[in-house]
Amino acid sequence: MPKAPALTSPAPVESAATPARGPLRRRLRNASPQLVVGVLLAATAAAVLFFLFFELKGNVGYILPRRAIKVSAMLLVAVAVGVSTLLFQTVTANRILTPSIMGFDSLYILVQTVMAFALGAAAVVTAPPTLQFGVEVVLMVAFSALLYRWMFTGATRSLHLLLLVGVILGSLFRGFSSLLQRLMEPSEFIILQDLFFASFNNVDPSLLGVAAVIVAVVCGAVWRARHTLDVLALGRDVAINVGVDHRRVVMRVLLACSLLVAVSTALVGPVTFFGLLVVSLGYQLCRGFSHAWLLPIVVLIGAIALVGGQLVLEKVFGFGTALSVVIEFTGGILFLYLLLKGSLK
Amino acid sequence: MTIAVRNVSKSYGGQTVLDDVSCEIPQGGITSIIGPNGAGKSTLLSLISRLQPLGSGAVSVGGLDIASTDSRRLARTMAILRQENHLTMRLTVRDLVAFGRFPHSGGRPTVEDLATVEEAIAHLDLAPMADKFVDELSGGQRQRAFIAMVLAQDTQYLLLDEPLNNLDMKHSVEMMRLLRRLADDFGKTIVIVVHDINFASCYSDTILAMKDGRLIHQGSPRQIMQQAMLRDVYDIDIRIEEIDGNRIGVYFT
Numbered sequence: 001m002p003k004a005p006a007l008t009s010p011a012p013v014e015s016a017a018t019p020a021r022g023p024l025r026r027r028l029r030n031a032s033p034q035l036v037v038g039v040l041l042a043a044t045a046a047a048v049l050f051f052l053f054f055e056l057k058g059n060v061g062y063i064l065p066r067r068a069i070k071v072s073a074m075l076l077v078a079v080a081v082g083v084s085t086l087l088f089q090t091v092t093a094n095r096i097l098t099p100s101i102m103g104f105d106s107l108y109i110l111v112q113t114v115m116a117f118a119l120g121a122a123a124v125v126t127a128p129p130t131l132q133f134g135v136e137v138v139l140m141v142a143f144s145a146l147l148y149r150w151m152f153t154g155a156t157r158s159l160h161l162l163l164l165v166g167v168i169l170g171s172l173f174r175g176f177s178s179l180l181q182r183l184m185e186p187s188e189f190i191i192l193q194d195l196f197f198a199s200f201n202n203v204d205p206s207l208l209g210v211a212a213v214i215v216a217v218v219c220g221a222v223w224r225a226r227h228t229l230d231v232l233a234l235g236r237d238v239a240i241n242v243g244v245d246h247r248r249v250v251m252r253v254l255l256a257c258s259l260l261v262a263v264s265t266a267l268v269g270p271v272t273f274f275g276l277l278v279v280s281l282g283y284q285l286c287r288g289f290s291h292a293w294l295l296p297i298v299v300l301i302g303a304i305a306l307v308g309g310q311l312v313l314e315k316v317f318g319f320g321t322a323l324s325v326v327i328e329f330t331g332g333i334l335f336l337y338l339l340l341k342g343s344l345k
Numbered sequence: 346m347t348i349a350v351r352n353v354s355k356s357y358g359g360q361t362v363l364d365d366v367s368c369e370i371p372q373g374g375i376t377s378i379i380g381p382n383g384a385g386k387s388t389l390l391s392l393i394s395r396l397q398p399l400g401s402g403a404v405s406v407g408g409l410d411i412a413s414t415d416s417r418r419l420a421r422t423m424a425i426l427r428q429e430n431h432l433t434m435r436l437t438v439r440d441l442v443a444f445g446r447f448p449h450s451g452g453r454p455t456v457e458d459l460a461t462v463e464e465a466i467a468h469l470d471l472a473p474m475a476d477k478f479v480d481e482l483s484g485g486q487r488q489r490a491f492i493a494m495v496l497a498q499d500t501q502y503l504l505l506d507e508p509l510n511n512l513d514m515k516h517s518v519e520m521m522r523l524l525r526r527l528a529d530d531f532g533k534t535i536v537i538v539v540h541d542i543n544f545a546s547c548y549s550d551t552i553l554a555m556k557d558g559r560l561i562h563q564g565s566p567r568q569i570m571q572q573a574m575l576r577d578v579y580d581i582d583i584r585i586e587e588i589d590g591n592r593i594g595v596y597f598t
Contacts, residue, residue, distance in 0.1 A: 230444075235433075241396075241420065242448050
């Protein structure tokens with residue numbers, strides 16, 4: 001009985017959209033990647049400018065920097081989530097698993113909670129954010145390397161098994177976090193709770209600099225490895241055959257994913273289905289398979305979704321809801337659709 | 346320069362799949378590995394080709410020790426194709442075949458690389474569908490597209506795990522003829538796993554027969570294609586007929 005809505009909901013959507021979708025899809029497929037990136041770049045720039053300067057009145061010296069911080073946080077999150085999801089799907093050669101679904105961001109929350117529990121929330125909040133963030137990132141990378149390496153470096157495993165393990169690990173981390181949070185003093189918990197709620201309205205500006213540096217370094221390394229990533233997407237056997245050191249490259253990609261997830265979770269909290277959403281859209285828009293095009297396309301789609309979405313929420317709906325709610329809702333439906341469509345083979 | 350396998354063993358979760366296998370696969374020509382299901386044929390091939398780490402023992406291919414040699418260096422000497430190849434990416438036949446040049450070009454193909462790709466496509470009669478997406482092809486065409494990819498890799502050693510899988514009679518014969526031509530005209534060393542002993546008999550220079558994780562016989566088709574030998578391998582009596590100088594096993598009745 002609980003399955004019924006999930007099973008019936010995608011069907012009417014599909015039948016309603018089928019007549020119009022055929023030619024549009026073909027036209028999208030035939031668009032060159034240069035054109036797609038160009039259009040997306042223009043749209044991103046427009047959204048960012050609009051966000052910064054629309055209805056800019058009153059105390060400009062106060063409002064503009066605040067908006068700038070918000071928009072840079074959104075761009076950083078778009079890069080971090082888009083790139084980490086794309087990389088993760090490439091090395092696991094699937095289109096459904098994402099770092100969030102595998103519990104990466106729950107792990108990060110757990111690391112934060114354990115630190116707060118051990119040191120006291122007051123210490124966590126008063127400590128220099130950069131130092132705190134640094135320690136959390138190091139712990140996060142160490143734990144994720146330990147946990148996830150056995151899953152992805154060996155021979156091919158069943159995707160169902162991985163998905164199940166990911167879901168269970170995620171719940172375990174969340175459950176453990178909430179246990180610790182309940183054991184805390186209520187006042188400490190309130191301080192901590194602020195950190196976990198995905199929102200672009202209370203980004204810590206001092207973290208932006210560190211986050212930007214981490215994202216830039218990771219993305220530089222990823223860009224240099226783009227040809228190797230193309231090969232990895234063909235699967236483990238083919239990658240080894242053409243001389244890619246599969247084990248080492250997968251470990252590095254998982255490391256990059258941990259770093260990027262840590263950055264985005266630290267900035268705005270966990271966003272589970274956002275990565276899946278932008279990467280799926282990216283594959284639809286990009287005719288080729290080459291990461292040289294996929295990477296920028298996915299990042300730009302993410303930026304448009306976040307900046308544009310926040311804009312619509314603020315200006316049209318007057319902060320009626322949080323952007324993360326809308327994105328998670330759409331992304332969750334897409335996830336169900338992908339599962340039911342049978343991409344999970 | 347041969348493929349030398351020395352005392353190789355491999356086990357999964359306490360179960361031994363390869364038990365102290367040693368052999369030399371001669372340079373040039375086609376070597377077929379035959380044997381019943383679960384004999385360890387594919388495992389042997391994937392150990393030789395470093396797809397799976399060695400349990401114990403050593404393997405060298407063309408003088409290169411596979412455990413210590415740089416993987417990309419090995420990829421320019423030896424190519425391996427497994428029987429199941431699943432693509433999540435949507436790419437054209439030409440794109441797929443071009444990946445065979447990766448060990449040489451590192452992802453930035455030169456004019457010569459592209460010429461080699463076109464040659465490999467032509468060799469496998471894939472020219473008419475070179476711009477089609479791989480997932481739109483039939484099973485046999487897809488199989489040939491993957492073989493074109495390892496062919497484009499242009500290696501001295503070519504390891505194919507059941508290359509006839511998914512192919513109809515016509516394409517099976519064409520595939521074996523192509524392999525024969527590659528061995529005869531280009532001096533390549535080809536190792537294949539085959540189930541049909543008659544293809545092994547008609548097209549190979551050497552046959553390795555495996556059973557229960559061990560190598561039990563090695564020899565020319567004439568030596569292996571004998572009733573007593575095959576009973577050893579398959580536990581059934583197979584009548585051997587000689588037709589046009591080829592030994593054919595009749596095992597259908």
